[in-house]
Amino acid sequence: MNNNSCGPSRIAGCQFTLFPMSEKFVDIILGAIEEVDTSKVWKDTDDVSTCVRGRMGHVFDVTKAIFLHAAKTGEHVAMSGTFSIGCPGDTEADSYMDESDQLLNEEKSQAISQQAGCKFSLYPMGREDYMDAIYEQIDLSKHRGVEVSHAHYATRLDGDVKDIFEAMHQSFDSVQEKVSHVTMTFTISANSPSNQS
Amino acid sequence: MNNNSCGPSRIAGCQFTLFPMSEKFVDIILGAIEEVDTSKVWKDTDDVSTCVRGRMGHVFDVTKAIFLHAAKTGEHVAMSGTFSIGCPGDTEADSYMDESDQLLNEEKSQAISQQAGCKFSLYPMGREDYMDAIYEQIDLSKHRGVEVSHAHYATRLDGDVKDIFEAMHQSFDSVQEKVSHVTMTFTISANSPSNQS
Numbered sequence: 001m002n003n004n005s006c007g008p009s010r011i012a013g014c015q016f017t018l019f020p021m022s023e024k025f026v027d028i029i030l031g032a033i034e035e036v037d038t039s040k041v042w043k044d045t046d047d048v049s050t051c052v053r054g055r056m057g058h059v060f061d062v063t064k065a066i067f068l069h070a071a072k073t074g075e076h077v078a079m080s081g082t083f084s085i086g087c088p089g090d091t092e093a094d095s096y097m098d099e100s101d102q103l104l105n106e107e108k109s110q111a112i113s114q115q116a117g118c119k120f121s122l123y124p125m126g127r128e129d130y131m132d133a134i135y136e137q138i139d140l141s142k143h144r145g146v147e148v149s150h151a152h153y154a155t156r157l158d159g160d161v162k163d164i165f166e167a168m169h170q171s172f173d174s175v176q177e178k179v180s181h182v183t184m185t186f187t188i189s190a191n192s193p194s195n196q197s
Numbered sequence: 198m199n200n201n202s203c204g205p206s207r208i209a210g211c212q213f214t215l216f217p218m219s220e221k222f223v224d225i226i227l228g229a230i231e232e233v234d235t236s237k238v239w240k241d242t243d244d245v246s247t248c249v250r251g252r253m254g255h256v257f258d259v260t261k262a263i264f265l266h267a268a269k270t271g272e273h274v275a276m277s278g279t280f281s282i283g284c285p286g287d288t289e290a291d292s293y294m295d296e297s298d299q300l301l302n303e304e305k306s307q308a309i310s311q312q313a314g315c316k317f318s319l320y321p322m323g324r325e326d327y328m329d330a331i332y333e334q335i336d337l338s339k340h341r342g343v344e345v346s347h348a349h350y351a352t353r354l355d356g357d358v359k360d361i362f363e364a365m366h367q368s369f370d371s372v373q374e375k376v377s378h379v380t381m382t383f384t385i386s387a388n389s390p391s392n393q394s
Contacts, residue, residue, distance in 0.1 A: 015316070015350045017384050019216035019275060026390065044349065047391040048275075048314045049384055051349045078216060078245075080277030082318065082382055084350050117245045119212070121279065123380060126325050152241065152248045153212050153281050153380075183320060183350075185279055185382050187214050187246055193223065194244040 010176075011097060013053035014063050016081025018070055028077065032069035037104040038062050042093035049081075054096035056085065056173065057103060064165040065105035068112045071161065071190040078189040083172055086125075086181040114161045119154040120168050120186040124179035133179050143167040154185075164188060207373075208294055210250035211260050213278025215267055225274065229266035234301035235259050239290035246278075251293035253282065253370065254300060261362040262302035265309045268358065268387040275386040280369055283322075283378040311358045316351040317365055317383035321376035330376050340364040351382075361385065 020028040041054040041062050052062050063081065070077045124133045140148045146159040146167050157164045168186060176182045217225040238251040238259050249259050260278065267274045321330045337345045343356040343364050354361045365383060373379045 013350060015348075017275060017277065017386075019277075020218060021216065021220075021222035022218065023220050025218035025273065046314075046348075047389045048316050048353070048386045049348075053349070076222065078214065080214065080216075080384060082350060087350060117243075119245050121380075123320050123322065125320065125322075126327050128323050128325070130323050151212075151243075151246075152250070153210060153279060153284060156245070183318075187277060189214075189245045192244040 010056070010085060011053055011094060012056040012059045012083065012085040013051060013087070014059050014081050014083045015049050015051045016063055016079055017049045018066060019078045019080070020070060020073075021076040021078070024075070028070050028073055028075060031073070032066050035069045035108065036062055036065040040096065040099040040104055042096050053093045055099055057101065058099060059083070060165060060169045061103040061105050061109075064162065065109045067188060068109050068114055068161055071114045071116065072112050074191060076189075076191045076193060078187060080187040081185070083184040083186075084182070085172070085176045109162060112161075114190055115159065116161045116164060116188050116190040117192070118157045118164045118168075118186055118188040119151050120157065120184060121154045122171060122175055123183045123185070124175050125181040125183065127179055130179075133175060138171045138174060140167055140171065143170070161188070161190065207253070207282060208250055208291060209253040209256045209280065209282040210248060210284075211256050211278050211280045212246050212248045213260055213276055214246045215263060216275045216277070217267060217270075218273040218275070221272070225267050225270055225272060228270070229263050232266045232305065233259060233262040237293065237296040237301055239293050250290045252296055254298065255296060256280070257362060257366045258300040258302050258306075261358065262306045264385060265306050265311060265358055268311045268313065269309050271388060273386075273388045273390060275384060277384040278382070280381040280383075281379070282369070282373045306359060309358075311387055312356065313358045313361060313385050313387040314389070315354045315361045315365075315383055315385040316348050317354065317381060318351045319368060319372055320380045320382070321372050322378040322380065324376055327376070330372060333375075335368045335371060337364055337368065340367070358385070358387065
């Protein structure tokens with residue numbers, strides 16, 4: 001496999017699961033999905049996770065919006081997932097790459113104010129100097145409103161959910177400009193009772 | 198960074214979060230942790246995730262046992278996490294590498310029968326031929342009792358929780374013998390109502 005096999009389309013994707021820590025988890029998940037416009041991404045859901053794929057901006061727009069609409073219920077909700085771009089052999093759903101730039105969920109997302117804690121890790125694939133690629137491309141200090149700290153195997157971000165996703169989006173985008181295949185794992189948690197003392 | 202910076206210790210770790218989809222999530226998490234002997238691993242927990250580190254066998258033993266003890270409550274529970282080995286610069290908690298082989302939770306885990314679905318992805322770092330490293334080392338067909346299927350960005354395993362963790366453990370172990378720094382993400386889900394029709 002070489003970088004050329006990825007093609008010019010640069011389709012991005014996110015495989016994620018939403019976890020409401022509540023008996024009402026089904027209603028919270030379905031309610032969040034109902035409020036989010038997913039028409040600009042390819043989408044597939046099973047009992048373990050949901051996968052959305054398309055242009056990077058829409059993939060982040062949809063993932064962030066689903067978490068925000070679930071978290072605004074006030075219940076303790078978390079989301080874990082993996083963003084991916086340039087995965088070799090991944091050409092399905094290419095038709096979604098023709099969608100326009102306009103983000104379908106940005107206006108509703110901007111109206112929601114929600115604090116959260118998040119841990120994320122970036123994995124540039126197929127590069128011997130992958131650690132340098134991470135250090136060179138990421139400057140989290142410029143993200144106002146997000147508190148950055150180091151965790152084992154991860155970087156921790158605390159702040160508003162929109163700022164957290166913005167910081168992850170920019171980090172992911174910077175690295176994928178230099179490295180063909182990049183994955184980024186994250187776990188974000190809101191309304192945790194252990195954080196409300 | 199080169200492979201030599203990893204040192205000879207080959208400390209493994211797992212950063213994971215347990216998600217009970219229930220109002221009783223605190224009791225289920227604390228109950229599971231109480232039943233699991235973590236004395237052979239370094240452990241750190243905050244409001245987003247738990248990190249355990251030590252010898253690979255104990256890291257898998259503890260992670261599997263925590264999920265099993267939570268799932269046996271019958272509630273819909275899931276766990277997402279990332280196993281890691283050979284992470285450059287990761288030398289803390291090295292004292293746990295002197296622990297003996299004996300798995301502290303194996304006997305209790307073997308007594309629990311629990312079906313689940315799981316998606317996992319292996320990421321060998323710092324190798325241009327990382328896809329070959331994955332394909333060469335993993336032969337999931339030999340794992341009896343686990344149904345293997347392909348998912349976007351992941352491999353899906355269905356079966357008993359113990360067999361699922363065994364398949365992940367062997368895959369991770371095979372790849373880390375050839376590649377210094379390996380990470381493996383997973384999401385495992387049990388007692389999902391969408392799976393009980």
